[in-house]
Amino acid sequence: MSERGGFIELERTVESITVGVRHRTEYGDLALLIASIERDGLLQPITITPDGMLVCGARRLAAITQLGWRTVNVWVRSGITDRLGALLAEQDDNVLHKPLTPTEQATLYRELKDIMAEDAAQRQAATQFGPGGKHGGESGDANLASPYTGEAGASRAQAARMVTGRASYTTLERIAHLQTLAEDPEQTEEVRQRAREELAAIETGSPVYPAFQRINAQTSIAELERIANDADADEVARHHASVAADHIRQTPADMKTAELERLATEALRRVKEQAKTKKPRPLRPAPEQDDQPVPQFPVRAFRVLWSEMANWWLHYDPADIAHALTDDEHAAFQETITGTNDFARQVAEHRATANTAQDAPAKATA
Structure with a gap:
């Protein structure tokens, strides 16, 4: 020795x-x-x-x-x-x-960041209470760490520098996010498996950012499906979530990852916003034949109605409407369109008859 x-x-x-x-x-x-x-x-x-x-x-x-x-x-x-x-x-x-491999770097980065955050908290407590306070005096691990601020960004940057030699921590955070999802029992098995596959691909040299975008899309789809299957959720929200999830899953396989992520996150945002807003009044279905007579409105009301609806189709996205309407609402919409077309046909016939009647005296005079 x-x-x-x-x-x-x-x-x-x-x-x-x-x-x-x-x-x-x-x-x-x-x-x-x-x-x-x-x-x-x-x-x-x-x-x-x-x-x-x-x-x-x-x-x-x-x-x-x-x-x-x-x-x-x-x-x-x-x-x-x-x-x-x-x-x-x-x-x-x-x-x-x-x-270290990329995932090994991320694992070390995560642990260093957590320990440094604890160390920062100890230092802050020691400064706050002083040598005679509850947390005053020596603080163990803090004596081994180089000085740094306790801010999250500074801690991440220092942890990244210690692992990679650079202060940029974005890539490490993205890999760490994948690792968290792969280990999270609250996530679906599909999400966990996808995260594990992305991590394995990163280990062999695949880029990190596209993997991060794909897993974001996957988690958004999983959340949409969770809402769709939640018996306690609002019925309209469940319907919207189900339609949106199916729509995203049917996107082309060659779609760019950025676009896929955007579609999924935007769909989830819309569903959550719709769930928070007050339910709109449902579209009124056409009256049954045996209902009481429908009150008739004056022509002036018709003119106002159609002036307000001029070019209405230019102000809506058909895809958004298709995803948003429930089956009952879509059926009511179709009934309204059918009734409108039938009404327009009758108006055209009456106008044609009236024009023919007006033309007859003129021809007789000639």
């Missing part, structure tokens, strides 16, 4: 080293590393905590395990027993070796 600055080097049995939860789950091809260790030995010892928890060297440990080593020289570090310190050590070790 030898002691150096900050750590102790000693021999330890391989099986006594605990790997624990690691953010690197894919070690890649170990063949070259195994060949190097066979040829030159372990050039850099594995680092563990005093209780045998692995800090750095997961790939090296996997390689010597495959080689059948029973013991190995390790560095025992006593200054990184807290979770944040271990995460930072793992991050440093991975940056200098095989890069």
Whole structure:
């Protein structure tokens, strides 16, 4: 056993080293590393905590395990027993070796961000209450973190910089969103499976943003179908949600992801807005034959009605109307159109008869 600055080097049995939860789950091809260790030995010892928890060297440990080593020289570090310190050590070790995959980066980013948020809360409490307050004095993990503000954006940027070397966290947040959906028991199995498939594709190099758009569309469809199947929901809202979900599922497979996301999110927004608004008065169906006589209105009322309805079809989107109307409302609309066309035909016949009657005296005079 030898002691150096900050750590102790000693021999330890391989099986006594605990790997624990690691953010690197894919070690890649170990063949070259195994060949190097066979040829030159372990050039850099594995680092563990005093209780045998692995800090750095997961790939090296996997390689010597495959080689059948029973013991190995390790560095025992006593200054990184807290979770944040271990995460930072793992991050440093991975940056200098095989890069983390996109999903591994996102997992590490999520945990760093959460721990840094907790650390920020501890610092804020310590500042608020002072050394003599409830949260005053030393704050454990906070002493290991570099200074940063507790704002969400700043925490995300710093966590992203620690993982990728850049402050941009948008891509990491999108991958993290996919990971959350893949693990969320509140989501449908279809959504979870789609999220898992998108994550697997990202691991092989597929772009993140289209995957993010597709999962947004999928979650919107799932929410529409949830509303459509909710027996306690408003009947009209259920109908609108069902029609919208079916319409989106029937969109062409080659539709651009941005357009698909827009259609799905807009449809969900409309359904939710319709559910909040007061129910409109339903379209009145045509009177039955045995009803009481319908009151007749003066011609002046007819002129006002049709002046108000001039070019009415230019102000509505047929697709929106098709999705919005219930079956009963659509039937009433069709009855109104049929009655209107029949009325227009009768008016045309009366006008033709009147014109013929007016023309007859003129011809007789001629």
